[in-house]
Amino acid sequence: MIEETELLRESLGVELEEERKEVLRRALIITVGTSASIHIFSRLMFMYPEIILNNTLCITETSKDMIDEAINVIAEGYKKIYSARRGVSERIYAGRFPVTTLISKLKSDKFAFAEYGGANIPHHGLELYLRKRSEFIEHVRNIVERDNCKVAIILGCAGKGSATLQAPAITADLMKECLETPGMPVPIAFITLPFRANRAGTINAQHTLKFLAKPEAYENLIKVPVETPIPTVLIDYERALDAYFYLTKEKPKRITMNAVFARAVDAMNIVLSTFLKALNYPRLCSPPIDPSDLLSLISMKGKVGVLNYTMRDNIDELMAKHSHDLDVLVSMRTDPMPTEVNVLTVFMAKEVPLEAMDALDAYYTAKGAKNFLFIGLNKDAKAIIASLMYGFDPLAISPSMTPKAYRWTERIKRALKFW
Numbered sequence: 001m002i003e004e005t006e007l008l009r010e011s012l013g014v015e016l017e018e019e020r021k022e023v024l025r026r027a028l029i030i031t032v033g034t035s036a037s038i039h040i041f042s043r044l045m046f047m048y049p050e051i052i053l054n055n056t057l058c059i060t061e062t063s064k065d066m067i068d069e070a071i072n073v074i075a076e077g078y079k080k081i082y083s084a085r086r087g088v089s090e091r092i093y094a095g096r097f098p099v100t101t102l103i104s105k106l107k108s109d110k111f112a113f114a115e116y117g118g119a120n121i122p123h124h125g126l127e128l129y130l131r132k133r134s135e136f137i138e139h140v141r142n143i144v145e146r147d148n149c150k151v152a153i154i155l156g157c158a159g160k161g162s163a164t165l166q167a168p169a170i171t172a173d174l175m176k177e178c179l180e181t182p183g184m185p186v187p188i189a190f191i192t193l194p195f196r197a198n199r200a201g202t203i204n205a206q207h208t209l210k211f212l213a214k215p216e217a218y219e220n221l222i223k224v225p226v227e228t229p230i231p232t233v234l235i236d237y238e239r240a241l242d243a244y245f246y247l248t249k250e251k252p253k254r255i256t257m258n259a260v261f262a263r264a265v266d267a268m269n270i271v272l273s274t275f276l277k278a279l280n281y282p283r284l285c286s287p288p289i290d291p292s293d294l295l296s297l298i299s300m301k302g303k304v305g306v307l308n309y310t311m312r313d314n315i316d317e318l319m320a321k322h323s324h325d326l327d328v329l330v331s332m333r334t335d336p337m338p339t340e341v342n343v344l345t346v347f348m349a350k351e352v353p354l355e356a357m358d359a360l361d362a363y364y365t366a367k368g369a370k371n372f373l374f375i376g377l378n379k380d381a382k383a384i385i386a387s388l389m390y391g392f393d394p395l396a397i398s399p400s401m402t403p404k405a406y407r408w409t410e411r412i413k414r415a416l417k418f419w
């Protein structure tokens, strides 16, 4: 698990003022439900503190209390980062600029679908979204027009009442907007899937997979054009266990749930922060991410994407270990694997070596990449490969989305298989 202080220490090397001039392209980040705002976005901010200046955040909730809570958590994190950068006490910024400015922006950009939560029932959460659907799309249009956002990133944790069906429904609606209305951003959702030991969550998340694979099954309910692709990347908490064991080399009898949640969130955030940096700083990329290229890679009806990544201290280590790392660090697996995928790789290092492009082209060609887009991002000291592989069948997920009790020995054995 990457500690917040460590993330903060790394981020302090970044020259904020210098970079702010560079910003040419913004994303609209929409968090759906409680965990996405509180756990995912706030950790993402520690990995990429400029995220908050370079992009626009729209927190959505189905519960009034949780929206205030999310704003508080994000504002506290921002205060911590801002004061650490200036080497002063956090107290100085309590109730003052720029924290107060951030809070009022988050308050005006948020959107509440209801007041009392999705009550743990995905269909109820969906219904609450549908009641406010046109108002919400109008809200997004206004933000996009104001801030000129090129990509919309939807973050949700499937398993309870809100994100399970709202996140895919929002993505479907925004995809329709993107295809029909010039100037609307390219949407892409990043949705986590629960541990199979979470019985209710697992059963609920079956709906997420089914909705993504066969939106026509929900046609009467949702009235989205069922031909519209729903660009979505899945992050399976079950697979985070493999990543956890691989990266920590631990073989414990018992590990904490928080450690594994944090591992999944960090994995997702390594990739998300790298993609966002590539989007935000086109001048540092060769070639820059073109949102229309992204759209063609992820426009595959009924299919989803997975994240594939690795992070090492320097390029030599990364080049030596990348293929083994990439074999293990995948955010979701299916059985069988798709035979054809589209791949986008952002290779981030202080100076991206030319050999990286060859090496990754060869790696992904062997994995069945039909289209492969390589982006070199010259930034930051760590060496990171952040890939999006698109074209997986969500219903072929492995392990299957059925409740299962924990058997640590079995799981560790499975993780060891990949080493």
Ligand SMILES: Nc1nc2c(ncn2[C@@H]2O[C@H](COP(=O)(O)OP(=O)(O)OP(=O)(O)O)[C@@H](O)[C@H]2O)c(=O)[nH]1
Binding pocket: 032, 033, 034, 035, 036, 039, 040, 062, 117, 118, 119, 120, 121, 125, 157, 158, 159, 160, 161, 162, 163, 164, 193, 194, 195, 198, 201, 261, 262, 265
């Ligand atoms: N990253 C992370 N995820 C969590 C944590 N706790 C729960 N989750 C996951 O998040 C899923 C959804 O939970 P919430 O975000 O609270 O649910 P919601 O979408 O707000 O839905 P309602 O609260 O029912 O309206 C759960 O099923 C878990 O899989 C955590 O501490 N960290």
Ligand SMILES: [Mg+2]
Binding pocket: 033, 034, 035, 063, 066, 117, 118, 162
């Ligand atoms: Mg909630």
